[in-house]
Amino acid sequence: MFLGKLYSVSGRWEESVLQTDVKFPSANHDEHSIARLIAGQSELSLYVHIPYCTQKCGYCSFFSRPLPARNGYIDPGNPVISRILEEIHEAAVLFGKPFKTCYIGGGNPGLLNREILQEILAAASMHGRAGEISIESNPESLDASLIEFLADGKIDRLSLGVQSLSKKNLETIGRNFSDPEQIRNILAEYCLPGRTWELNIDLITGIPGQEDRETAKDMDEIIDSVSPDHLSIYELSIEPGTPLYLRYNAFPGGIHLEDLRDESGKNLRKIWKHAAAHGYKQYEISNFARRLTDLETDVFHTCRHNQTYWAMRPYLGIGPGAASTLYADGCAARIEALHDLSSYSEYRGGRGGRGGAFSQGYLIEDLTSLEFLQEKLIMGLRTSEGLVKSEFSRIFKLPIDVLLPQTFQKMLYKKYAVETEDTFSLTENGKILINTILVEMFLEIDRSIKLLPTGIDLTAVFEL
Ligand code: SF4
Numbered sequence: 001m002f003l004g005k006l007y008s009v010s011g012r013w014e015e016s017v018l019q020t021d022v023k024f025p026s027a028n029h030d031e032h033s034i035a036r037l038i039a040g041q042s043e044l045s046l047y048v049h050i051p052y053c054t055q056k057c058g059y060c061s062f063f064s065r066p067l068p069a070r071n072g073y074i075d076p077g078n079p080v081i082s083r084i085l086e087e088i089h090e091a092a093v094l095f096g097k098p099f100k101t102c103y104i105g106g107g108n109p110g111l112l113n114r115e116i117l118q119e120i121l122a123a124a125s126m127h128g129r130a131g132e133i134s135i136e137s138n139p140e141s142l143d144a145s146l147i148e149f150l151a152d153g154k155i156d157r158l159s160l161g162v163q164s165l166s167k168k169n170l171e172t173i174g175r176n177f178s179d180p181e182q183i184r185n186i187l188a189e190y191c192l193p194g195r196t197w198e199l200n201i202d203l204i205t206g207i208p209g210q211e212d213r214e215t216a217k218d219m220d221e222i223i224d225s226v227s228p229d230h231l232s233i234y235e236l237s238i239e240p241g242t243p244l245y246l247r248y249n250a251f252p253g254g255i256h257l258e259d260l261r262d263e264s265g266k267n268l269r270k271i272w273k274h275a276a277a278h279g280y281k282q283y284e285i286s287n288f289a290r291r292l293t294d295l296e297t298d299v300f301h302t303c304r305h306n307q308t309y310w311a312m313r314p315y316l317g318i319g320p321g322a323a324s325t326l327y328a329d330g331c332a333a334r335i336e337a338l339h340d341l342s343s344y345s346e347y348r349g350g351r352g353g354r355g356g357a358f359s360q361g362y363l364i365e366d367l368t369s370l371e372f373l374q375e376k377l378i379m380g381l382r383t384s385e386g387l388v389k390s391e392f393s394r395i396f397k398l399p400i401d402v403l404l405p406q407t408f409q410k411m412l413y414k415k416y417a418v419e420t421e422d423t424f425s426l427t428e429n430g431k432i433l434i435n436t437i438l439v440e441m442f443l444e445i446d447r448s449i450k451l452l453p454t455g456i457d458l459t460a461v462f463e464l
Contacts, residue, residue, distance in 0.1 A: 033364060043314060050084070058243040059236060061242055063107075086357045088120060158197060158198070172207050205233055205234070272428065320338055369456050394459075
């Protein structure tokens with residue numbers, strides 16, 4: 001049975017206690033289902049997961065493994081990467097149209113052999129170039145050959161995992177590259193203003209022992225030196241099973257994660273204010289974008305790929321551990337590729353192979369009405385726009401204030417949320433308390449579960 005999950009302020013999934021048996025009508029999935037689903041999407045974003053890093057960071061709970069490297073890059077004959085390429089190729093054939101957006105993440109995609117990267121981009125662009133193409137990289141993997149892809153317009157956005165400019169903080173979280181001087185040199189060499197592509201910098205805040213002003217100081221230095229178009233600022237999350245979690249629990253009596261949290265949100269409030277003072281709009285709890293030009297305009301350097309997730313539009317994840325959400329026949333299917341490199345590469349179906357590349361190595365299940373509602377609340381409330389009330393009513397066949405009368409009114413009364421004629425969004429206080437608010441909402445839904453229709457209307461997802 002599916003366990004409901006909460007998306008925390010830090011941007012990671014946390015398990016909640018909600019469970020349900022209310023099901024969508026079954027789509028009767030078989031080994032050809034994924035291929036059929038891909039072919040049937042009216043729009044589709046593509047996520048490519050490169051599951052390799054030089055070594056594991058202490059806080060990392062993403063699916064990635066240490067690199068079988070040759071000259072600093074992944075061996076071009078790597079069987080996992082070969083299957084990824086096959087699947088991108090097959091997905092492009094099945095979909096038959098340009099992908100809406102394409103995001104190459106990981107792991108550290110900066111480790112991709114550049115010829116393989118070129119092949120990935122070519123396969124993803126078989127029917128035309130995606131509207132936005134992004135790549136992640138660790139700073140130490142950024143070199144002139146990767147910048148060429150950006151400067152030539154083959155890739156639009158680079159997301160660089162800086163995390164901190166303090167050696168002490170990088171070492172505390174066990175970052176696999178912890179030399180701030182080298183990070184500064186790399187930024188100065190490759191990322192100076194005047195570039196023709198978009199730059200995002202990832203930072204982590206809430207590191208044990210980190211002073212409140214340190215993230216703001218990192219932001220100032222990064223903004224002064226490279227003026228990034230976008231900032232992603234995540235609160236450190238110490239996940240069970242990670243080396244960081246084990247380290248903190250090795251203290252006599254252990255350290256409770258709550259002890260490390262800044263419950264008042266003082267640190268986050270300061271950071272959000274600091275970003276706004278520098279002209280960055282917080283369009284999602286952890287994401288901030290600058291205006292497209294210096295002119296007064298409402299267009300910002302947002303990440304369109306990530307906006308696809310928050311709007312719950314269809315996306316296909318390729319690579320071990322990657323997830324997808326695809327729609328068909330009034331159902332939303334959640335698909336997950338195996339979290340296992342050798343099995344993933346063993347299942348190579350190949351172009352034209354028996355059953356095709358997507359026939360094995362995936363878990364697929366239909367989301368229930370309740371799961372879809374939970375995700376809609378989680379994703380929608382993270383964005384500055386919030387939930388669109390008319391869309392909500394169309395999907396769930398009930399207005400939000402009828403489905404959630406108590407929490408809806410309480411959030412407005414306590415000024416944790418504001419509403420306009422067609423939106424319901426969290427205020428700053430609400431964003432700080434988003435997890436508590438979501439739990440309250442889920443508990444209220446539990447009480448009014450009978451109101452929730454089993455056959456919800458997913459066409460509304462595509463009409464905004
Ligand atoms: S580079 Fe990213 S994906 Fe790789 S181990 Fe570090 S945090 Fe995890």
